Amino acid sequence: MSHDGLIRKGFGLKREVASELGRDYDSSLVRRAREQGQELVVGGLTLRLAEEFGFCYGVERAVDYAYETRRKFPDRRCFITGEIIHTPRVNARLRELGFEFLDGTLGSGARVEDLGPEDVVLLPAFGVTTELLDRLRASGCVLVDTTCGSVLAVWKNV
Numbered sequence: 576m577s578h579d580g581l582i583r584k585g586f587g588l589k590r591e592v593a594s595e596l597g598r599d600y601d602s603s604l605v606r607r608a609r610e611q612g613q614e615l616v617v618g619g620l621t622l623r624l625a626e627e628f629g630f631c632y633g634v635e636r637a638v639d640y641a642y643e644t645r646r647k648f649p650d651r652r653c654f655i656t657g658e659i660i661h662t663p664r665v666n667a668r669l670r671e672l673g674f675e676f677l678d679g680t681l682g683s684g685a686r687v688e689d690l691g692p693e694d695v696v697l698l699p700a701f702g703v704t705t706e707l708l709d710r711l712r713a714s715g716c717v718l719v720d721t722t723c724g725s726v727l728a729v730w731k732n733v
Contacts, residue, residue, distance in 0.1 A: 580712060581698075581720040585636075585643050592642040599668055600638075605629075633723025634660045637700035640721045645672050648695050648717070654685060655697045656707060659721065690714040697721055702730050 608615040608624040615622040630638070637659050645653060654675045658666050666681055674697070675683035687707070690696065692715040698708070702722040711718055722730070 581718050583720045585640050586647045588643040588646050589639060592639065592646055596639065596642055600630075600665075630660075631723075633700050633725060634662075637697075637721035637723065638665060640719055641669055641674065641697055642672070644695060644697060644719050645674070651693055651695050651717075653695045653697070654683075654690070654716075655699060656703050656711075657681070657699055659697060659699045660701075687711060687714060690716045692716060695719065701726050 604615065604622075605624065605628065608622060613624045613626060615624070641655070641659055652675065653673060654677050655669065657676060657678050658681065659669060660666070666676075670676070670681065675685050677683070677685055677687060677696070687710045690711070694714070694716040696711055696716050696718055698711075698718065698720045700721050700723045703711075708718075
């Protein structure tokens with residue numbers, strides 16, 4: 576845990592969650608297209624895959640930390656302040672893993688005021704406001720910061 580109470584380095588469980596992440600987000604179709612020069616031809620259909628296709632490093636890190644968090648705290652209530660990233664499939668999968676959303680269209684009805692020291696809250700890849708961060712800290716919950724480093728640099732400058 577860092578000096579400000581936020582867990583920013585994950586839990587060292589990357590290997591333990593790798594197969595689960597691969598199962599949830601890997602695609603044999605995409606792999607085949609990459610192996611064939613970013614292009615896949617099936618019958619009269621040609622699929623061209625963008626050179627930069629997939630999650631950026633910040634999103635990969637955020638999703639990895641979410642899976643690690645669930646593995647580290649299997650019996651605790653786990654929350655995300657809102658969408659961890661703006662990808663419906665990822666957010667739906669996190670709900671399946673038992674994460675509850677505190678706000679947004681996926682909100683579970685739980686509120687920051689309902690949280691306590693046994694609860695775990697992920698901060699999304701795009702960060703949270705200082706007001707929300709202060710409220711979360713006051714609840715005493717475990718905070719796992721998945722904020723992308725590039726986004727964090729912007730937040731600090733703002």
